[in-house]
Amino acid sequence: NAGVTQTPKFQVLKTGQSMTLQCAQDMNHNSMYWYRQDPGMGLRLIYYSASEGTTDKGEVPNGYNVSRLNKREFSLRLESAAPSQTSVYFCASSPDRRPYNEQFFGPGTRLTVL
Amino acid sequence: AQKITQTQPGMFVQEKEAVTLDCTYDTSDPSYGLFWYKQPSSGEMIFLIYQGSYDQQNATEGRYSLNFQKARKSANLVISASQLGDSAMYFCAMREVNNFNKFYFGSGTKLNVKP
Numbered sequence: 001n002a003g004v005t006q007t008p009k010f011q012v013l014k015t016g017q018s019m020t021l022q023c024a025q026d027m028n029h030n031s032m033y034w035y036r037q038d039p040g041m042g043l044r045l046i047y048y049s050a051s052e053g054t055t056d057k058g059e060v061p062n063g064y065n066v067s068r069l070n071k072r073e074f075s076l077r078l079e080s081a082a083p084s085q086t087s088v089y090f091c092a093s094s095p096d097r098r099p100y101n102e103q104f105f106g107p108g109t110r111l112t113v114l
Numbered sequence: 115a116q117k118i119t120q121t122q123p124g125m126f127v128q129e130k131e132a133v134t135l136d137c138t139y140d141t142s143d144p145s146y147g148l149f150w151y152k153q154p155s156s157g158e159m160i161f162l163i164y165q166g167s168y169d170q171q172n173a174t175e176g177r178y179s180l181n182f183q184k185a186r187k188s189a190n191l192v193i194s195a196s197q198l199g200d201s202a203m204y205f206c207a208m209r210e211v212n213n214f215n216k217f218y219f220g221s222g223t224k225l226n227v228k229p
Contacts (some may be wrong), residue, residue, distance in 0.1 A: 031215055042205055042221040050215045058216070082178075090159065101209075102149050105159035105219055 001071055004106035011110045013081045021076040021109050023091030031094040032074035033058075033103065035064060036087040043090065047091050048073055081113045116140065117218035118206050124224040127196045134181070135223045137206030147210035148189040150180065153222070154202040162204075165189055196227045197203040 005027045013019055025032065028052050035043040045058030049068040063085060065077045074093075078085060090108050092103040118139045127133040150162040154191040165173045165180045173180040180181065181190040193200055 012181065033217070044219075045216065048215050056215065064141075070213075072218040090160075092217075102161045102164060103159075104161070108157050110157075
């Protein structure tokens with residue numbers, strides 16, 4: 001079991017460039033999430049997906065799009081990167097709706113936008 | 115209103131002593147779960163402990179225990195016998211059963227364990 005995997009681990013972009021962050025989980029979880037973490041701060045939810053084919057906005061969705069390709073994969077796209085999107089991005093998954101199921105996190109992607 | 119509040123941006127503790135990290139939460143949902151995560155300097159998020167709103171006993175996992183005071187809406191993490199490896203950021207989080215797709219995270223507490 002690899003758990004939650006994310007690619008790439010590091011990325012440097014120029015302002016205006018686009019890229020897609022990939023996330024996959026092999027735990028058969030229904031729910032998947034994308035967060036960003038800025039230096040010295042907590043996690044802020046960008047988008048989440050309760051099941052295959054559904055996505056919903058979180059706290060900070062502007063400038064991002066997501067795709068829940070199948071049950072395993074949930075990608076995050078930056079169409080036109082901005083320096084304000086410099087952050088560490090975490091993907092997470094969770095089994096189901098019961099409140100005692102914790103989230104399992106990927107290792108993160110450190111993104112710098114110049 | 116903030117769903118999760120961690121009022122201690124940073125704390126120091128002497129090795130082998132116990133330390134309490136504070137967390138208060140805000141919800142009107144009768145059923146919810148509270149979580150603590152550890153984030154070492156390497157960056158990964160490590161799940162530590164869970165407390166359900168209907169649990170009668172405080173949760174414990176090894177050296178970690180959760181001091182759950184439902185009426186006060188607090189869920190403080192207690193680390194006993196601190197070790198140098200406990201130096202990390204600690205995040206409190208909550209999930210509500212009626213809004214189960216969202217986890218709410220606090221801003222974190224940076225714990226430094228002194229030798």
